[in-house]
Amino acid sequence: MPFRISLLLSCALGFFVQVADAAEGRLIATGGASSIEGSAGGGITPWAVLAGYGEKGEWGSSVFATHVDLPDYKLDVAGLAFAYDNRVEVSYAHQRFDLGTLVHKLSLPDDNLSQDIFGMKVRLFGDLIYDTLPQVSAGLEYKHQNDFLIPSLVGARRNADTEGYVTASRLFMGAAFGYNLLVNGGLRYSRANETGLLGFGGDLRDTRSVLKEGSVAVLFNPRWALGLEYREKPSNLSFSKESNWSDVFLGYFPNKHLSFVLAYARLGEIATLDNQNGTYLSIQGSF
Amino acid sequence: MRLLPCVLIALLVGCAQQPPAPPRDDSLYDALGERKGINSIVEGMLLNIARDDRIVEHFKKIDIVRLRDKLVEQFCVEVGGPCVYTGDTMAESHKGQHLTPSDFNALVEDLIDSMDALKIPVPTQNRLIARLAPMRGDVIGK
Numbered sequence: 001m002p003f004r005i006s007l008l009l010s011c012a013l014g015f016f017v018q019v020a021d022a023a024e025g026r027l028i029a030t031g032g033a034s035s036i037e038g039s040a041g042g043g044i045t046p047w048a049v050l051a052g053y054g055e056k057g058e059w060g061s062s063v064f065a066t067h068v069d070l071p072d073y074k075l076d077v078a079g080l081a082f083a084y085d086n087r088v089e090v091s092y093a094h095q096r097f098d099l100g101t102l103v104h105k106l107s108l109p110d111d112n113l114s115q116d117i118f119g120m121k122v123r124l125f126g127d128l129i130y131d132t133l134p135q136v137s138a139g140l141e142y143k144h145q146n147d148f149l150i151p152s153l154v155g156a157r158r159n160a161d162t163e164g165y166v167t168a169s170r171l172f173m174g175a176a177f178g179y180n181l182l183v184n185g186g187l188r189y190s191r192a193n194e195t196g197l198l199g200f201g202g203d204l205r206d207t208r209s210v211l212k213e214g215s216v217a218v219l220f221n222p223r224w225a226l227g228l229e230y231r232e233k234p235s236n237l238s239f240s241k242e243s244n245w246s247d248v249f250l251g252y253f254p255n256k257h258l259s260f261v262l263a264y265a266r267l268g269e270i271a272t273l274d275n276q277n278g279t280y281l282s283i284q285g286s287f
Numbered sequence: 288m289r290l291l292p293c294v295l296i297a298l299l300v301g302c303a304q305q306p307p308a309p310p311r312d313d314s315l316y317d318a319l320g321e322r323k324g325i326n327s328i329v330e331g332m333l334l335n336i337a338r339d340d341r342i343v344e345h346f347k348k349i350d351i352v353r354l355r356d357k358l359v360e361q362f363c364v365e366v367g368g369p370c371v372y373t374g375d376t377m378a379e380s381h382k383g384q385h386l387t388p389s390d391f392n393a394l395v396e397d398l399i400d401s402m403d404a405l406k407i408p409v410p411t412q413n414r415l416i417a418r419l420a421p422m423r424g425d426v427i428g429k
Contacts, residue, residue: 025389027396055389086388130423173417178410221409222399 025055026086028222029253030128030171033261034064034284037141037195038079038093039119041167042229043263043280044245045213047184048137048169049128050089050121051081052286053256059084066282068265072273074098079117089139091119097197099150102271110147113197118142126168134170141165143196154239154271156199157206163190167213176218182225185214193236194270202236209234217251225251229263243268247280259284315418316368318411322359325368328415329358331401332394341393345384365418377425386427 032049035041040051040062052060060083068075079093097113119141126133141163145151148159167186175181188211191201201207211234217227231245249263263280270276319325333355336346346354363370374380395416402412 023389025387025392027392055392056387058389130420173420174410174413178408178413180413 023055023058024053024060024256025058026053026060027129028053028256029219029225029251029259031060031062031256031286033251033259033282034062034066034079034081034093036066036068036075036077036093036095037117037119038077038081038091039121039139039141040081040083040089040091042184042215042217042227043247043249043261043282044229044231044265045184045186045215046121046139046165046167047215048123048126048135048167048186050083050086050123050137051091052083054083055086057085060086060286062284062286064282064284066280068267068278068280070265070267070270070276070278072101073270073276074100081119087123089119089121091117091121093117093119095195095197097194099271102273109149112147113150114146115196116144116146117196126170128169129171129173134168136166136168138166139164143192143200145196145199148199151193151197151199154198155203155237156193157201157203159199161191161196161200163188163192163208165189165213171219180219182217182219182227183214184216185212187211188213188232191234191236194233194242198237198271202238204238205234205236217249223253225249225253227251240272241269243270249280257286259286313367313369315366315411315414316363319362319366319407319415322363322368322370324405325362325366326355326359327405328398328401328407329355329362331404332398333358335397335400336394339393339397342390342397345386345390362415362419366415377422378429381426381429384429386429388423388427391423391427 030049031052032040032047035046036044039046040049041047051062054060063080066077076096077093081089081091083089095115099111103111119139121137121139123137126135128135144160165186165188169184172181189208190211191208193199193202211232213231215227215229217225219225227249229247233242233244235242245267247263247265249261251261253259261282265280267276336343357374360370360372364372
């Protein structure tokens, strides 16, 4: 992890200790895990829930670190999120993508790609569990790709972009053979290549696409969840096909301060190398 | 006439036969261990509340024995048991308490902890919570 990120996280942790009396009015696991773009959600998709456990008039927050180990690449993500009033969430994530074997194969000038993601999400209406309507949230993400040389060489058009999404989440009580079923569905409006790690827009297409994403999870009890995720991705670059992503995950929420997600992620073809399927591990602290 | 009493009895028996009532689904009532099981769940929940700094204040001036009896009646009715609820409506009994969504969730957690301690299977717990969840609107913000 770069020193700058470690420092940032340490500062954030210091701050969290200050606000440690932030209430935890929501039920366990209803803050979700942290998605790779920083917002509360599953692993590869955001959910309509907000980070932490703050209810009306309360603060919630989270810090996380995620590692994805693929046959030819590695992805590391670290970030944090704050939410207030169970209404608004702001988040930050730093992604570092190690190019691994591709560096030698193509004699690349850099051995990694990185980007920063600043997110904001607002709960529009509804409730995850209680209301008649499902919880629906809308979000914006500003993404900045930090090493634009490689993306520009493969046809990416810009190194920063803003994308938006709407997402709905609902817990259906007892819907899965008596166990609670969590369902999330969302639409994203984006032209990010490989979530932005390869820049935004490309030689094939430079306008945003409407992309579907969603997940379902069964909660064996309030602390354990097993689920599937799916995320459509655009194909803007001619040099390599971009695959839709999916994963199967196991989430463990031992208490309201800690959670773990272990997943098997199928990321398909990334930058000409196919079958990038591997393990995903994420650790999150909530305050 | 020996026949008349027989006819009368037959008529009386006939009249006593009510039209068939719609079958009540009491499977959840059975799954929770009937009235005795519900009593254990409610008592466990109240003991958890007594230790719960988040919401115990709201129960300080309440007759806990009466509350237990009314909650047992209410749970029993909600899960299809042969009981009659004799307490106030949810809206009335929470009036002026200004309960928050967090207070409501704290109580749900105390209820789940009670059911966990009694080893009630999660699907059965979910069925009870699903029956009680619609009351939230009458409990918070009153």
